Amino acid sequence: xxxxxxxxxxxxxxxxxxxxxxxxxxxxxxxxxxxxxxxxxxxxxxxxxxxxxxxxxxxxxxxxxxxxxxxxxxxxxxxxxxxx
Amino acid sequence: xxxxxxxxxxxxxxxxxxxxxxxxxxxxxxxxxxxxxxxxxxxxxxxxxxxxxxxxxxxxxxxxxxxxxxxxxxxxxxxxxxxxxxxxxxxxxxxxxxxxxxxxxxxxxxxxxxxxxxxxxxxxxxxxxxxxxxxxxxxxxxxxxxxxxxxxxxxxxxxxxxxxxxxxxxxxxxxxxxxxxxxxxxxxxxxxxxxxxxxxxxxxxxxxxxxxxxxxxxxxxxxxxxxxxxxxxxxxxxxxxxxxxxxxxxxxxxxxxxxxxxxxxxxxxxxxxxxxxxxxxxxxxxxxxxxxxxxxxxxxxxxxxxxxxxxxxxxxxxxxxxxxxxxxxxxxxxxxxxxxxxxxxxxxxxxxxxxxxxxxxxxx
Numbered sequence: 001x002x003x004x005x006x007x008x009x010x011x012x013x014x015x016x017x018x019x020x021x022x023x024x025x026x027x028x029x030x031x032x033x034x035x036x037x038x039x040x041x042x043x044x045x046x047x048x049x050x051x052x053x054x055x056x057x058x059x060x061x062x063x064x065x066x067x068x069x070x071x072x073x074x075x076x077x078x079x080x081x082x083x084x
Numbered sequence: 085x086x087x088x089x090x091x092x093x094x095x096x097x098x099x100x101x102x103x104x105x106x107x108x109x110x111x112x113x114x115x116x117x118x119x120x121x122x123x124x125x126x127x128x129x130x131x132x133x134x135x136x137x138x139x140x141x142x143x144x145x146x147x148x149x150x151x152x153x154x155x156x157x158x159x160x161x162x163x164x165x166x167x168x169x170x171x172x173x174x175x176x177x178x179x180x181x182x183x184x185x186x187x188x189x190x191x192x193x194x195x196x197x198x199x200x201x202x203x204x205x206x207x208x209x210x211x212x213x214x215x216x217x218x219x220x221x222x223x224x225x226x227x228x229x230x231x232x233x234x235x236x237x238x239x240x241x242x243x244x245x246x247x248x249x250x251x252x253x254x255x256x257x258x259x260x261x262x263x264x265x266x267x268x269x270x271x272x273x274x275x276x277x278x279x280x281x282x283x284x285x286x287x288x289x290x291x292x293x294x295x296x297x298x299x300x301x302x303x304x305x306x307x308x309x310x311x312x313x314x315x316x317x318x319x320x321x322x323x324x325x326x327x328x329x330x331x332x333x334x335x336x337x338x339x340x341x342x343x344x345x346x347x348x349x350x351x352x353x354x355x356x357x358x359x360x361x362x363x364x365x366x367x368x369x370x371x372x373x374x375x376x377x378x379x380x381x382x383x384x385x386x387x388x389x390x391x392x393x394x395x396x397x398x399x400x401x402x403x404x405x406x407x408x409x410x411x412x413x414x415x416x417x418x419x420x421x422x423x424x425x426x427x428x429x430x431x432x433x434x435x436x437x438x439x440x441x442x443x444x445x446x447x448x
Contacts, residue, residue, distance in 0.1 A: 004343070004361035007351040008333060033361070070276075080247035080276070 005032040015047070024048050085145070088113050091127030091158055103127075103158055110135045110149065110167065120189065121145035125152045128163030130389060132171050135182045141189030146214070151194030166389065168198035173391045178202040178222065184210050185229070193217045197224070201245055207232065215240060223248040230257050235264045244273040249281040250298075253288060260309050261287040273298040279324070281305060286312025286335075294320045294364070295327075301346070303329040304336060313337055316353070320364045322346065328353050374406050379426050386422045393422045 008029040016023030029043035052060060073079025089106040096112030098105040103125075107113045111133055113124045120142040126149060141147040155162025169179030178200045184190070184207045191214040197204035199222030205215065209229030218224075219241045226249075227235065237251060244250035250271040253264060262285045271279045271293060279295040282288060283305045295301040301321040304314060308331075316338035321327040327343035330336040330352035339356025343349040344363045370382045386393055393416055400415030410421055 004349045005347070006353075006355065007348050009352060010332065 001035070003033045003035060003037070005030065007031075011045075022048065085121035085123075086119070088116065088118065088122060088124045089127070089158060090124060090131075092129040106158075109133050113149075114138055118147050120147060122147050124149045125157040126150065126165050126195075127152055127158035128155065128161065128165055131165075131167045132169075133167070134169045134179045135167065137182065137184035137187040137190060140187045141191075141212075143189065143212070146189040146191045146212070148191040148193070149195075151192075151196070151218075153194050164196050164387070164389075165194060166196040166198050168200075169202060170198075170200070173389060176201050180204070180206045181222075182206065184208070186210065188212050190214075191216070196220075197222065199223060203248075211235075214238075220244075220250075224251050226252045226254065228254055228256070230255065231259050233259070233262050233264075235262075236267075237269060238265070238267045239269070241270040242272070244271065244277050244279075244298075246274040247276045249273075249278040251280045252278075253281070253285045254283045255285055257284065258309055259285045260312050264288045266290045267292050269293045271295045271298070275299070278303050279321075282314060284308075286314065288314045290314065290316045290319065292318045296321075296323050298324045299326070300324065300329050301327045301343075302336075304331055307331045308335050316341060322364050326351060374420070377406050377408060381426045381428050382420060384418070385420045385426065386416065386418065388422065388424065390422070392417045 009026055012024060012026040014024050025045055025047045027043065027045050029041065031039070031041045033039050070079055074081055086101065088100040089103045090100070090108070090110055090113050091103065091106045094106035094108040096108050098107060100107040100113055100116060106127070110126060110131055114135060114137060117139045118124060119139065139147060151165030152158040153162050153165060167181050169181050170177070178198070180202045181197045181199045181204045186209050188210055189212045193216040195218045197218060197220040199220065201222065203223040203226045204220045205225045207213070207225065207227050209232055211233040214236045215225070217239045221243050223244055224240065224242045225237065232255070242250040250273055251266060264285070264287070266280060273279060274297060276299055279298040279301045280290060281300070281303050286308045290302060301324040302316060313334070314336050316328060316336055318340045321341060321343045322345045324346045326348040327346045328336060328338055328350045333352050333354050336353040337356065338350070338353045339358050341359045342362050342364060343359065344361045349361060370380060373380050374382055394412060394414040395417065396414045397417060401410065403409055404421035405419040408421060408423070411423060416422055
């Protein structure tokens with residue numbers, strides 16, 4: 001995969017203040033060293049929820065079920081808010 | 085500056101001023117009350133209580149509780165000094181081991197805090213604490229309140245539960261220049277568990293720790309005051325989702341850290357030139373010594389107080405990882421049979437012995 005991956009995020013902007021669903025953008029810069037020792041970098045702006053469009057359903061289902069089930073556990077008192 | 089004693093066979097009606105007149109519980113000592121400069125030696129055994137701290141020490145005169153593993157200051161025999169907020173070792177649920185609000189200059193050393201699902205030390209607005217040489221099964225520290233300063237956590241081990249943090253510095257208001265230090269600690273965790281989680285507190289130094297198996301090894305959750313930093317140096321961080329995570333780049337200057345086998349090594353830190361991604365390659369000799377029938381206790385042997393000792397199970401093995409026959413007719417769980425004859429020192433089939441915290445191949 002890679003020897004090392006570093007991520008820098010910033011410029012988080014709430015673009016959904018007047019919309020019925022959450023929307024935001026942020027800039028992410030990836031810097032990584034591949035297995036051959038070569039450095040790489042890439043920076044781009046991501047938008048939620050638009051960035052979900054390109055994710056295959058089989059993976060999106062896994063991510064989303066994890067989120068939904070974590071919240072369901074918290075609501076029932078059998079899970080913890082991970083950021084509390 | 086009085087020395088008090090706590091131990092099995094004691095009585096909270098005693099004065100606590102000698103081993104013969106020892107208190108039965110830590111709360112019994114605390115309620116004397118102890119005073120600035122006092123020392124409390126606690127003898128080997130399990131203390132099933134939640135200690136409520138009533139008193140503060142003072143600058144240069146902390147109140148010190150010492151778990152006397154060697155027994156030199158208590159019964160002459162020694163052993164593990166375990167404090168657990170539960171009467172039931174079968175249960176996962178525990179009360180916090182210790183709670184303090186606005187109590188300062190306190191020191192704890194030499195204890196096993198068995199908080200399992202809860203927190204060993206829940207402290208609200210407390211300053212100038214030292215936790216030294218303790219092992220925690222559970223969350224070690226939840227530091228809450230408005231302002232807490234100068235905590236030192238060192239030479240300790242934490243095996244933290246899923247969903248919690250090994251060490252949590254969490255304040256309701258921004259705290260600058262806290263001067264907290266976490267050093268020489270081994271922190272291990274699990275799912276949705278963070279090693280050192282920080283919210284709204286600047287000026288924390290994190291150095292020379294080994295931090296394994298967390299969601300975030302170290303995470304700063306809330307942006308700091310401009311100019312405030314957390315300094316992270318000389319740590320080994322591995323097998324985490326993310327090694328070190330910051331909110332903005334300048335907040336976590338880090339250098340001389342080895343971060344490897346993480347999905348993301350770091351995010352938003354200011355990485356120095358001397359950090360690296362070398363796999364830690366931890367010393368495996370304890371494993372081979374154990375496989376060769378050694379007499380060493382490994383970090384994964386069950387303790388004598390474990391409820392998993394001699395519980396019958398299905399499909400039991402007849403020998404353990406060491407190749408030793410299972411003792412008795414019942415079976416234990418895990419690969420390492422509990423054997424009271426095993427020790428942390430002395431020879432083994434491969435001639436290893438323990439020096440400090442490292443296994444050394446003995447030439448002698």
